[in-house]
Amino acid sequence: MxxxxxxxxxxxxxxxVTAAPTLACGGLIGPNGAVNLLRTTTFAGYHDGVEHYxxxxxxxxGGGAFGSITPLPDIPSNVERGGDWTLQRxxxxxxxxxxxxxxxxxxxxxxxxxxxxxxxxxxxxxxxxILRGGGDEVxxxxxxxxxxxxxxxxxxxxxxxxxxxxxxxxxFDADRAAELGQALGDGTPIHLxxxxxxxxxxxxILALGKSAAETVQADVYLLTDDRPALLxxxxxxxxxxxxxxxxxxxxxxxxxxxxxxxxAGMEWVPEEAWLTKVVVDASADELNFDLAIxxxxxxxPSPVDAGFAPFGPMSPPRAPIALFLGLAAxxxxxxxxxxxxxxRSSGPRxxxxx
Amino acid sequence: xxxxxxxxVAALLVAATVTAGCAxxxxxVTITIHHSxxxxxxxxxxxxxxxxFVLVNEDPIDHEWLIGDEAFHDAHRTGTHxxxxxxxxxxxxxxxxxxxxxxTFDEPGRLAYICHLPxxxxxxxxxxxxxxx
Numbered sequence: 001m002x003x004x005x006x007x008x009x010x011x012x013x014x015x016x017v018t019a020a021p022t023l024a025c026g027g028l029i030g031p032n033g034a035v036n037l038l039r040t041t042t043f044a045g046y047h048d049g050v051e052h053y054x055x056x057x058x059x060x061x062g063g064g065a066f067g068s069i070t071p072l073p074d075i076p077s078n079v080e081r082g083g084d085w086t087l088q089r090x091x092x093x094x095x096x097x098x099x100x101x102x103x104x105x106x107x108x109x110x111x112x113x114x115x116x117x118x119x120x121x122x123x124x125x126x127x128x129x130i131l132r133g134g135g136d137e138v139x140x141x142x143x144x145x146x147x148x149x150x151x152x153x154x155x156x157x158x159x160x161x162x163x164x165x166x167x168x169x170x171x172f173d174a175d176r177a178a179e180l181g182q183a184l185g186d187g188t189p190i191h192l193x194x195x196x197x198x199x200x201x202x203x204x205i206l207a208l209g210k211s212a213a214e215t216v217q218a219d220v221y222l223l224t225d226d227r228p229a230l231l232x233x234x235x236x237x238x239x240x241x242x243x244x245x246x247x248x249x250x251x252x253x254x255x256x257x258x259x260x261x262x263x264a265g266m267e268w269v270p271e272e273a274w275l276t277k278v279v280v281d282a283s284a285d286e287l288n289f290d291l292a293i294x295x296x297x298x299x300x301p302s303p304v305d306a307g308f309a310p311f312g313p314m315s316p317p318r319a320p321i322a323l324f325l326g327l328a329a330x331x332x333x334x335x336x337x338x339x340x341x342x343x344r345s346s347g348p349r350x351x352x353x354x
Numbered sequence: 355x356x357x358x359x360x361x362x363v364a365a366l367l368v369a370a371t372v373t374a375g376c377a378x379x380x381x382x383v384t385i386t387i388h389h390s391x392x393x394x395x396x397x398x399x400x401x402x403x404x405x406x407f408v409l410v411n412e413d414p415i416d417h418e419w420l421i422g423d424e425a426f427h428d429a430h431r432t433g434t435h436x437x438x439x440x441x442x443x444x445x446x447x448x449x450x451x452x453x454x455x456x457x458t459f460d461e462p463g464r465l466a467y468i469c470h471l472p473x474x475x476x477x478x479x480x481x482x483x484x485x486x487x
Contacts, residue, residue: 135414136413136450137414138414139414143415143449151390151473151474154414155389155390157414209473
């Protein structure tokens with residue numbers, strides 16, 4: 001298994017039989033298959049070979065349950081309730097005008113067989129299950145546990161399972177949240193500790209269940225020992241970065257690191273680190289890749305981790321010589337195939353998302 | 355048996371043979387669903403012949419295969435059936451399973467087969483069946 005590292009973020013997904021009008025930081029799907037996706041904010045920190053992934057599920061009222069499925073780069077060694085202010089503090093760091101609002105928040109303290117179950121735990125109103133399996137196995141587990149997967153789920157699950165067969169399924173019980181006294185807007189942060197050696201952030205999962213033209217928006221914060229190399233290159237020319245904006249890239253301030261370190265479960269935050277914020281603003285059909293990260297200083301983020309090869313539909317940027325060799329290979333090998341296929345009838349191709 | 359009788363029997367045998375030769379044999383069409391897409395989206399069948407559809411669902415999610423005219427599909431787009439199975443033209447195929455159904459189309463024309471689970475039609479799960487006279 002390839003072992004991505006910093007992973008992260010987000011997710012999306014499927015929802016329990018009677019999905020309720022609840023929202024989370026991941027993509028959510030209502031009972032009619034429609035997706036309700038708020039702007040997602042997630043954090044992936046990587047230090048000493050361990051990834052720390054923090055995301056949040058927000059209680060938006062109503063009853064019933066909904067769920068979310070997140071691809072992970074490796075098996076978590078721990079899943080626990082996240083700290084109270086890590087995500088808000090990161091937002092504040094890159095949007096200083098919101099400092100007052102943060103201060104207020106801080107004050108409030110606010111068949112195949114099914115996939116193999118590696119870990120089960122409960123955090124507040126969230127039932128979290130770490131799964132290992134192929135796309136079909138994870139999909140079958142989700143189906144049998146009441147998740148309603150959208151039509152693009154089989155392809156997306158295969159896309160991830162080919163690289164890492166580890167997934168997190170989170171089922172949010174809104175009724176239990178109400179019993180716990182959670183108010184509208186209360187979030188339940190989840191912190192996963194994932195020993196791994198090669199970080200990546202799943203982005204394509206954010207488009208799950210969306211129609212091709214729908215917009216996916218997300219903020220991804222990365223905290224690494226050194227300035228990371230990213231693939232695709234956020235902010236680069238179209239085609240190389242499609243939909244990614246490098247919103248912040250600088251040495252993390254001492255105050256930020258101190259604030260993060262003071263939050264629950266965040267004592268691992270080093271004395272020095274590099275903070276990167278990548279804004280995702282893309283149409284669902286554009287977002288067919290993930291974010292590969294090389295935090296080693298080698299400046300070589302993995303095309304495989306980005307979903308470009310060998311499973312992705314796009315090719316990563318290449319050096320000219322590689323490009324020429326690739327074109328030659330296409331002409332020699334691919335042209336006859338294309339000609340052959342052109343002579344055959346073919347049905348319309350399904351479009352991504354729905 | 356008299357000569358006339360032998361002729362009559364021979365005529366019946368010839369008639370039966372000709373009839374059998376004219377009748378087209380039952381046929382089978384296999385449609386596989388993978389990544390929420392029908393692998394066959396254009397099918398032509400003769401009218402008046404039993405056609406067995408073998409529907410293979412390779413996905414870990416359920417799908418439907420409902421075949422009919424536009425009015426039929428309009429009704430199903432707003433339908434509330436959780437599953438299908440009692441009507442040959444309405445089949446639910448559970449995740450990673452195979453179902454088959456046999457239908458005889460009496461009239462020439464064009465029909466569509468569609469999965470009407472939420473968002474599946476918009477995702478592209480649509481095919482066309484032409485009944486030839």
